[in-house]
Amino acid sequence: MTAVSTDGTVTCAGETLSADLVIAADGVNSITRRTLWSGNAVFQHRTVWRGVTPSGSVWPVRESLTLGRGMQVGVLPLPDERVYWFLTANADKPNQLYADDRAEVLRMLRHWHRPIPELVAATPEDQVLHNDIVDIDPLETFVQDRVVLLGDAAHAMPPDLGQGACQALEDAVVLAAALADDDLPRYDRDRRARVHPMTAAARASVTRTSNTSPLTHLALTLTARFIPATSWRQATAKWSNWTAPKLP
Template sequence: MRSSEGGSPSSGVSRSAVVVGAGIGGLTAAVALRRIGWHVTVLERATAIATVGAGLSLWPNAVRVLALLDLDEAVASHAVSAVIRANMRNPNGRWVRHAHPCDVKVLVVHRADLHQVLRGALPQEALRTDATVVAVTEKDGEKDGAQDRVTVTYESQGARQEVTADLVVAADGIDSAIRRQLWPDHPVARFQRRTIWRGVTEPDGVWPITESLTLGRGAQFGLLPLTDHRVYWFLVVNADQPGQGYGDEHAEVRRRVDGWHDPIPVLVEATRPDRVLHNDNFDLDPLPTFVHGRTVLLGDAAHAMTPDLGQGGCQAIEDAVVLADALLTNRDLSGALASYDQQRRTRAQAVAAAARQSNARNCNDSAVAYAMTNLVAQLTPQGLWRKLTAEWSTWTPPTALRTGASRRRT
């Protein structure tokens, strides 16, 4: 592919990108790319952006990115500061570990609220819904004297349409259609022998809620406060195979936590059945590259991971700002994408591997493993505990994005 200049505010060249997928990663990428002066179109296959989902933990690494994009205050207004994996109990209610003032705090936000903040940072015309991508096609400018471009073909309202740009950002999730097209030999997502229920409720008479993680054998139940007296809970259990449905998912969760300490049964009971989400835990084996020509993978499309470390959404947010920074600081587009690829594969694949290892440990439901987990949680010194639980949150985003965007606005 021929080298081409662009991405720098000083170049005077207007560049364009198509972001496929209006999830957290895709929208953050759109915001970051617009911040460096790119024209961005976001294609989302859903016919409407619905306020669905459950809670999401934003660790300090993701919060730093939001601050870089001047979105931290808006997100914080919808979030609750909490300590993750510091208050730990057994199903009978016995405390295994209590939070310490030195524990790392995270922002807990409803996914729909974060989504709303990100959408609000984009012009309405930048987002096209009911747009199902069917193909990505590279155009070699050396053959016809035009600039190298990439065309996205999508279906909307029964008709096929096209949009052409300098770059495609594939943020279309773990089952990415673009990854299947451009990386056809890569294995599909791998089931990691765990399944998870999530819910959000507004309980009466049990507020305030202290964030906690309850450890059962082969099961974990988490409680996290949200704004407006809402509570986000999740139940993770071992599963032999994916796709196991229970008809009444709400009733299944109630059955599994029957007899567990308060307020777990009360919170589950108070949750509307239509707010109980059930998903299996899948992740991706490491890809050899996140870049194919002028197409880059981002978020779950590139490095889907199990939720054990709470870093899935955080890593997608990191991807977005590193991509924008690479495009800002490299005049050569291929060099920018190579920089993004090197930085993000090194970082995100290491986090995904650590999450997979944590998932494997949590799957061990033997009595000995359960006893050892409790003992480690009780006896680990505070400094080491902080390091172990917050190891991946110390990352800081590149600073050129703020400098370049500020220079562009003046």
């Protein structure tokens, strides 16, 4: 895409097309958003590595979240005896590259408790993903005339709540319902009401987990250790619980 206008005109590869509605789902670095709205990606001074182990390589494993000073590691068992893991860590600047991402993660986590180092070591070297954590500032609207933003293009957020991709799916369902009822403003109103508090909570989580103060870290780890799992689930239910609108 080289150009898009609010009247639904799109110019791509030298061809001009006209649409009743343009849905821009082109991610956190959305050209459409940066052209018609504003909002460059905001680096949150955090970077993340992710991986999934081969089937049965490290098993059994329990779901867990381990907090370090300016670092955290999450572990989530998957079907077929695979395990998803992630490491988030503070970063002074964006776009720092490593010759071997798995080796870098192993270096950072070599003294962490089992099975964290084993999970990283079991993951194939070429399947360790590394990305900086970026988001965007809240937008005043997701709709301009005949152009609609959806997913990360509209409300990219840090991954701390695990809701980024989930909210893109919700966007699609709500947009379909709004279009079926010929009520596009409802999509804008309902989705901003849903995601803006969520993006604020995700940023607040980054602030907490990136704080390297010993006292802050102690308070955070004690809270995580002694609050029952049921209480954690109740606290996060407002983000994960959602009822989809009925479609015709």
